[in-house]
Amino acid sequence: MKKIKTGVFGLNPLLDGGINENSTTAVIGGSGAGKTTFAIQFIRKGLESGQEGIFVSLDENKEQIIREAVEMGWEEIMEYLKDDLLVFIDASGKDFSNFIRKELHTFVSDWKKAGARIAIDPLTPVIWSVQDNYEQRELITMLLKQTRKVGTVLCTLEEHGTEGNLSGHETIIPMYLADCVIHLRYKAMEGSNSRMLKIVKCRNSWHSEEFHPYRIISGLGLVVKQGDFGxxxxxxxxxxxxxxxxxxxxxxxxxxxxxxxxxxxxxxxxxxxxxxxxxxxxxxxxxxx
Ligand SMILES: Nc1ncnc2c1ncn2[C@@H]1O[C@H](COP(=O)(O)OP(=O)(O)OP(=O)(O)O)[C@@H](O)[C@H]1O
Ligand SMILES: [Mg+2]
The missing domain is CATH 1.10.8 (Helicase, Ruva Protein; domain 3)
Incomplete structure (x- = not known):
């Protein structure tokens, strides 16, 4: 398995060097946990190492995400966009089922190059767009199968309900389907160490099983502490x-x-x-x- 770097500082050694190329990673976290920032870092790292980037947004619009990226010290994003090395797919407000079956399908079929990075942020609205569990699973399977054709996939999942309880149906289905699952546990009401990263699973790879404190630092993004956090x-x-x-x-x-x-x-x-x-x-x- 070829490893590729996540773009998140401090994280790669906890995944034995990074995530597996052409795999699917799910990043789970509550509001403000840093999911979009993680997705931006992932895409940015790819572009810096010559991999194209595709950002599928299901709620925030393109301008918002670009603004966030620039705020995080990534002004070059404009260049990548201009050169078509970074592509945005704005699916907000669309009928997701239709979008996945038709538009995304066409996009993937037309995409000639392999080895890109694709981020879907957040995946949660897709799950909510259908009622039935079976249909949800089918839709997510289809989405992941299609996106995987263009390269390595990262999707984010909103954590609802009690913090740390990942058994809600909006997280459980994608968790099973993904190859690697990373939980960004964020307890907004706590002071220091309110943010903890835990790798829930990573198929075909060693990974850390500890909780690792992380911070979100202006200009860098997520920085994960590797040990000694007491x-x-x-x-x-x-x-x-x-x-x-x-x-x-x-x-x-x-x-x-x-x-x-x-x-x-x-x-x-x-x-x-x-x-x-x-x-x-x-x-x-x-x-x-
Ligand atoms: N420029 C910045 N400098 C420092 N910290 C920042 C900066 N931008 C964002 N943050 C931190 O990151 C948090 C939000 O991160 P992000 O938008 O990635 O979260 P999210 O998990 O995507 O949230 P949501 O579910 O609401 O979309 C902010 O609340 C703030 O703590
Ligand atoms: Mg977000």
């Missing part, structure tokens, strides 16, 4: 991080280096939580190695 971080000087970055400049693409420099200038202690500078630098270097 400890609190000692205060460090921001200059230390800049020094680390300068040391690694030679191993980073030029524009990534400039971007990170800008990001680090604004980086606050609150954003990092208990992720140390050394860890952050290590996760970033892993992502670009």
């Amino acid at each position: 400890k609190t971080r000692k205060k460090e000087s921001a200059q230390e991080l800049m020094k680390e970055l300068e040391k690694n400049a030679g191993n980073l693409p030029k524009n990534a280096f400039q971007k990170l420099k800008e990001t680090f200038k604004e980086l606050s202690d609150a954003e990092l939580g208990n992720i140390t500078y050394a860890e952050l630098m290590r996760y970033i270097m892993e992502e670009y190695s």
Whole structure:
């Protein structure tokens, strides 16, 4: 199985190097957990490594997603769009059953290149569009089967009801059908460590079975802490991080280096939580190695 990087800092080693190429991953989380941000990072990573990107949006519109991406420090998204390397399919407000059977089918049949990345964010409205469980399963199977023809798939699922209870019918069907399931547990009312990532399953691969704290950091997106999360971080000087970055400049693409420099200038202690500078630098270097 060939592994491809997720684009989420710190996550790949927890999946033995990344997700399997041409597989389907489901990212589950409540409101504000970071699902769209995850999807953007996934597509971005693909584009940066020469894979085309397709973003299927079922509720937020294209402009909103682009705005979010730019906010996260990804201005190049405009270039990729202009060059048709990134394609948006806006299915919001459509009859999903019809959309999957007709429009998406045509799109996939016309798509000549293999090895793209495709994100569906969120998948939940598709499940709600039909009543019957059997029909739901059939529709999701069809959607995943079609999208898989163009490459590696990532879909997001909204978590409703009690947090951490993934047995609701809107999550359970896609969870069974996906190859890899990642849960972004977000307890909005809790302070530190309110965000925890857990890999529920990953077919044909070793994966971590721990809960890993993650943060959403402006300019970077999701950063997952790999271990030792009980400890609190000692205060460090921001200059230390800049020094680390300068040391690694030679191993980073030029524009990534400039971007990170800008990001680090604004980086606050609150954003990092208990992720140390050394860890952050290590996760970033892993992502670009
Ligand atoms: N530019 C940013 N800098 C720092 N944090 C951000 C930034 N943009 C978003 N966030 C964080 O990410 C959260 C939202 O992430 P995202 O939109 O990916 O969540 P989601 O799971 O898709 O939510 P929803 O289900 O409502 O669509 C925000 O509430 C905020 O905490
Ligand atoms: Mg979202």
